[in-house]
Amino acid sequence: MRARYPDRDGIVEREGIDLYYEVYENQGLTVVLVPTTTILNSRQWKGQIPYLARRYRVVTFDGRGNGKSGKPDTVDAYRTPELVEDIVAVLDSTGTERAVLVALCHATPWILDIATRASHRVSGLVAIGPHVDHIAAGHAHWARAGARWNETLDRYEGWEMFNRHFWLHDYPTWLEFFFSELIPESHSTKQREDAISWGxxxxGPIRVSELEARAQGVRTPEETIAVCQSVSQPVLVIHGTDDRCQAVEKGRALAELTGGSLIEVEGGGHGLPGREPVKVNLAIDTFVRQVEGAPMRSQTWTRALDRRRKVLYISSPIGLGHARRDLAIAQELRALQPDLVIEWLAQSPVTDVLEHAGERIHPASEWLASESSHIASEATGHELHCFQALRSMDEILLANFMIFQEVVEEGNHDLIIGDEAWDIDHFWHENPELKRGSHVWMTDFVGFIPMPEGGEREAYLTADYNAEMIEHIARFPRIRDRAIFVGNPDDIYPEVFGPDLPKIRDWTEDHFQFSGYITGFTPPTPDQAEEWRAEVGFGEDEKVCVVTVGGSGVGKDLLEKVIEAYPMAKQRLPELRMIVVAGPRIEPGSLPGHEGLEVYGYVDRLYRHLSVCDLAVVQGGLTTTMELTAAGRPFLYFPLRSHFEQNFHVRHRLDQYGAGRYMEYHTTDPDQIAEAIVDGTGKTVRYSPVETDGAARAAAMIAELV
Amino acid sequence: MRASLPTEEGVVDRDGVEIAYEVYENDGPTVFLLPTWSIFHSRIWKMQVPYLARHFRVVVADGRGTGHSGRPAGPAGYTVSQFAEDAFAVMDATKTAASVFVSLSCGALWALEIGDRAPHRVAGSVFIGPAVPLAPQLDERRVQRCDEIISDPQEWEKYNVAYWHREHLGFLGFVVAKMFTEPHSTKPIEDSISWGLDTSPQVLTDSDRALDTVTRLGVGRQAKRARYPILVIQGDHDAVRNPAQAASFAELSRGDLLKLQGSGHAPNVRDPVQVNLAIKEFVDRLAARKTVLA
Incomplete structure (x- = not known):
């Protein structure tokens, strides 16, 4: 899922070639994100679009030869004047009279051309890792490889793959090499994968045509310098000092010749929009605001001692589990510090719970891109590869981080509490100068664990993500003022973070405080349990089995399979009463029915039903299984397939308590489920006790900071 | 000791009245920190000069009646027009073709006059707590009777010529306390009183009477005519000027308004970091638009 979809898209045809464009409507200024040669398409700007589109009108398009645009294969089709005219055609057909043009690499000469020939249409230029011939020496590897472009070699190593014959027969291998050079920063697996997929x-043949067309249209040094010098608009150049595509000297020269300003990203490579999206976004925004004389951002400032103490609470929207524990912590915090203002930056379904509790939801919450929809879209049946889902959520996490950052820059919050707010923790470590307020990081698991079926590649990727986190925290201990593990040391999965990396438990004990588990409610005493049973309408002689998949939209398959088991179980256990809770995201009417079977949508305070049921059948999510553990109820749990957290972390924790019966969805048929239901219903269980003071302990740790 | 010293100090003669100025040379646009009412000299900008001078060329001048400038006798020496002409004279003497102006309180009147007479010399203008009669005075100032003899004046009754001559320090103590409504402002209050003692009751009298001709209509027209970028900075705890005046001014002049919650009449002194950053951002934005600044 994308973080933001265009308000309209369309095709403009130029001499038989379709150009696909997207428009993100907004008041006022337009920013045009120009695609870079045929190797990339408009998705290269995925980190910029959601952020810029909130402030400006944004136009982008797929250049000819890639994406949804036409793909001619002749050399003539890729001559520079054609590519420049494509940009003009998109400006015309989107009704864009004037814009700030943003380009990467080879697209720079095109926008320079428009800025000088049609200067009234361009109010400013941003060039990232610009390629402009002649203005400074390029890398020697280009010249060396270029000299043998047409030669057939016995072997092609490294930059020798920049070769017409190689491209015609093994273009993908070139992409792999090329992007590993162009995105040299550590922990860049996702950015490289993205670039290769766009490539x-x-x-290969199209790229060869394009290269050969470009070689024919090179300007003389004098012409090039004259064009640069005649740019009258403001120019911003952003260039990485480790850019192996375009030497940083080119960026410096371009800034000098155009009288523009230069941001050098020390250690940065060529793919800055993808690898340093926060820095690039903020730089483009500052530039556009200055160019266009947009109003000052800060309209009100409050003297420090006149401010009320203010907390921004970010509760992860993935599943409903965090909402209740975060509410419990917020209530304990208020008990310690009654004058505290707590604002929530949250999205559905968490906001539903918060609104119901009368909490103050920050208005920026409605701008957030939906994380739970993304997660749901990544699930198929009873399977969710949650590590890959998190990786492919990069664009959404970035978009939401940018909104968060805006909120804290305006809001003067004293304290930020992020309950598994991955975006904040990650991007503050990547951009530590942006930190505002004290920061509390909370989580109930540490460490990405590879699923065995993911093989070596997944083991490599999870270790890389873990290593990045470990390095982040070692280098910037000031970003997390408190790290709270919701649980106890024994709950930590007994593995290492990866080859040559520490044991998860050792590292976590060194870097976290432990609040104990936080259920968000106190389980009933035996006397209360009878009262609760009466209140929720469970009869004395009934054996009630509650089936639920929590608040997520993932899990319909499990509900269906359990419903299929119902008649068999009912036959064997006549006093069985089964209640299926579909949750807010699954339409109850879409589930099959049976006589006697009860199906509901949302059930308020479901934990009460779960606390007094005779058996629960649930997914492998932590919140629900731990509620059942705390209440001492028997339950069957079916972790989502490929979901490392449910299959490793949660399962390990439940084992510590001796709680629940682990079931595998894919290898269990309805008959076996019926048998497990009959077997488990009303069974007496002896779990280790779950503490009830977790929220108070967490609040005490947090209160010290504010 | 000062945090930074001028690269050039000078005096320009204006029909026999000397106007003292300082220049902090630097590349980039010029920022002219204008005089305010002749109760204070240019040290009122002491929290701005070192920071701004690191980024811009800065010019400051002592207003007539204060500091090292001359002290003409009579209201005719202190009209809005005189202050505007003083600014042009300092700009000419320092070879400043155009500038960003920053004014405090009454300085707003000089800044508007400058913009009216020579728009090409104004790249932009920042108005802090502007004393512009575009909304009613604060209620508590209605007791003012400037030219009466009041035996034991209380509060704003102390805005009174006879009292100034009798109890100069008493007036300064009162008015400076009104300027700094923020808690814990002892140092700004001490500074301002010591600057106030550098001028005289007669200068206060003449420079106050010179403003009798300033009207709501006239200032309103000037605000509407302004075509240069404007930033208005206003504290909502201003006990000298009704904050509504600044809001109305920002609206008429289509300027940006930066509200400082909890700040008084002179946030440049009491909340200097915010004011400095706001001025810097304002000038940077002008410069980025390639506005001609000499």
């Missing part, structure tokens, strides 16, 4: 949107 595969074209073909």
């Amino acid at each position: 595969l949107g074209t073909t």
Whole structure:
């Protein structure tokens, strides 16, 4: 899922070639994100679009030869004047009279051309890792490889793959090499994967045509310098000092010749929009605001001692589990510090719970891109590869981080509490100068664990993500003022973070405080349990089995399979009463029915039903299984397949308590489920006790900071 | 000791009245920190000069009646027009073709006059707590009777010529306390009183009477005519000027309004960091638009 979809898209045809464009409507200024040669398409700007589109009108398009645009294969089709005219055609057909043009690499000469020939249409230029011939020496590897472009070699190593013959027969291998050079920063697996996938949107022959067209249209040094010097608009150049595509000297020269300003990203490579999206976004925004004389951002400032103490609480929207524990912590915090103002930056379904509790939801919450929809879209049946889902959520996490950052820059919050707010923790470590307020990081698991079926690649990726986190925290201990593990040391999965990396438990004990588990409610005493049973309408002689998949939209398959088991179980256990709770995201009417079977949508305070049921059948999520553990109820749990957290972390924790019966969805048929239901219903269980003071302990740790 | 010293100090003669100025040379646009009412000299900008001078060329001048400038006798020496002409004279003497102006309180009147007479010399203008009669005076100032003899004046009754001559320090103590409504402001209050003692009751009298001709209509027209970028900075705890005046001014002049919650009449002294950053951002934005600044 994308973080933001265009308000309209369309095609403009130029001499038989379709150009696909997207428009993100907004008042006022337009920013045009120009695609870079055929190797990339408009998705290269995925980190910029959601952020810029909230402030400006944004136009982008797929250049000819890639994405949804036409893919001619002749050399003539890729001559520079054609590519420049494509930009003009998109400006015209989107009704864009004037814009700030943003380009990467080879697209720079095109926007320089428009800025000088049609200067009234361009109010400013941003060039990232610009390629402009002649203005400074390029990297020697280009010249060396270029000299043998047409030669057939016995072997092609490294930059020798920049070769017409190689591209015609093994273009994907070139992409792999090229992007590993262009995105040299550590922990860049996702950015490289993205770039390669966009690169595969074209073909070797098309790229050869494009290269050969470009070689024919090179300007003389004098012409190039004259064009640069005649730019009258403001120019911003952003260039990485480790850019192996375009030497940083080119960026410096371009800034000098155009009288523009230069931001050098020390250690940065060529793919800055993807690898340093926060820095690039803020730089573009500052530039556009200055160019266009937009109003000052800060309209009100409050003297420090006149401010009320203010907390911004970010509760992860993935599943409903965090909402209740965060509410419990907020209530304990208020008990300690009654004058505290707590604002919530949250999204559905968490906001539903918060609104119901009368909490103050920050208005920026409605701008957030939906994380739970993304997660749901990544699930198929009873399977969710949650590590990959988190990786492919990069664009959404970035978009939401940018909104968060805006909120804290305006809001003067004293304290930020992020309950598994991955975006904040990650991007503050990547951009530590942006930190505002004290920061509390909370989580109930530490460490990405590879699923065995993911093989070596997944083991490599999870270790890389873990290593990045470990390095982040070692280098910037000031970003997390408190790290709270919701649980106890024994709950930590007994593995290492990866080859040559520490044991998860050792590292976590060194870097976290432990609040104990936080249920968000106190389980009933035996006397209360009878009262609760009466209140929720469970009869004395009934054996009630509650089936639920929590608040997520993932899990319909499990509900269906359990419903299929119902008649068999009912036959064997006549006093069985089964209540299926579909949750807010599954339409109850879409589930099959049976006589006697009860199906509901949302059930308020479901934990009460779960606390007094005779058996629960649930997914492998932590919140619900731990509620059942705390209440001492028997339950069957079916972790989502490929979900490392449910299959490793949660399962390990439940084992510590001796709680629950682990079941595998894919290998269990309805008959076996019926048998497990009959077997488990009303069974007496002896779990280790779950503490009830977790929220108070967490609040006490947090209160010290504010 | 000062945090930074001028690269050039000078005096320009204006029909026999010397106007003292300082220049802090630097590349980039010029920022002219204008005089305010002749109760204070240019040290009122002491929290701005070192910071702004690191980024811009800065010019400051002592207003007539204060500091090292001359002290003409009679209201005719202190009209809005005189202050505007003083600014032009300092700009000419320092070879400043155009500038960003920053004014405090009554300085707003000089800044508007400058913009009216020579718009090409104004790249932009920042108005802090502008004393512009575009909304009613604060209620508590209605007791003012400037030219009466009041035996034991209380509060704003102390805005009174006879009292100034009798109890100069008493007036300064009163008015400076009104300027700094923020708690814990002892140092700004001490500074301001010591600057106030550098001028005289007669200068206060003449410079106050010179403003009798300033009207709501006239200032309103000037605000509407302003075509240069404007930033208005106003504290909502201003006990000298009704904050509504600044809001109305920002609206008429289509300027940006930065509200400082909890701040008084002279946030440049009491909340200097916010004011400095706001001025810097304002000038940077002008510079980025390639506005011609000499």
